[in-house]
Amino acid sequence: MPKPTAAELAAAREKTVPNVIAPGLSVLFCGINPGLYSAATGHHFARPGNRFWPALHRSGFTPRQLDPTEQDELLEYGLGVTNIVARATARADELTRDELRAGALVLTDLVGRYAPACLAVVGISAYRTAFDRPKAGMGEQRGGIAGARLWVLPNPSGLNAHYQPPALAAAFRELRTSLG
Template sequence: MPNPTAAELAAAHAKTLPDVVAPGLSVLFCGINPGLYSAATGHHFARPGNRFWPALHQSGFTPRQLHPSEQDELLTYGLGVTNIVPRATARADELTRDELRAGAETLTALVARYLPGTVAVVGISAYRTAFDRPKAKMGEQDERIADSRLWVLPNPSGLNAHYQAPDLAAAFRELRVATE
């Protein structure tokens, strides 16, 4: 698939991505919101340089690295993906506190409906704001969403310089081991 044009990226502001979800998943990964590149392509974590798909594979969640266009194959591994906020933006910092909090309520309803074993939010700053947990740390949380375990992972965006690829894979691996 060719890279989106500037016009397609501009038009992506009005787009959302479908959830990749089914009842009883082992892990439902939850991004902050779609970037314009992802919205333009219709695939979660699609921007080149995003490390979600490599981390998923390197941590052992998938037997090979999936391409974003293969996102529906996640379901065969007991995995899914959604976002806190459906609205596409160029940067996550364009989201308001109210949007993030409303997104947390919507996510809670989705989780109550599908009952994944674990919800893994990728992005601690967004998690802290959305769920009003300003002191939350990475890893498993004491609270649950509906009846699902809650885990916070680093944001896999290539812009997140705090976590290099091996560190990101290790954080994902910790989750995988805990969910086995």
């Protein structure tokens, strides 16, 4: 996948990345919102250094590490990906509390319509704000969402220094093993 130019990145602001989704998935992973790199390429978690794809593989969700350009192959493994907020920004902190909360409502409808067994939100701070659960912790959340289990995982961004690759893979593995 060729690296987007500065002009392509600038033009990606406010764009969206299509959901990778189908009815009855095992897990629908949910990012915060697309970054400019993802919006410019049209692929989720596309920025070099993002650890989503390695974490999926190292945790056993996929038999090999997929490239962002292969995101549609997630469906073959019963997995999908979406975002809380659809519009691309340079940084997640550009999103407002109202946008995150509105995104949670849209996400709840999406989960109700597609009925995945589990929704896994990657990013604790965005989850806490979007769902108005300021004290939520990592892992499974009580009550679920629209009939699905609800799980919070660490943000796989390379900027998340709290979770290095082994710990990130372990968090994803905990979800995978809980599915049975």
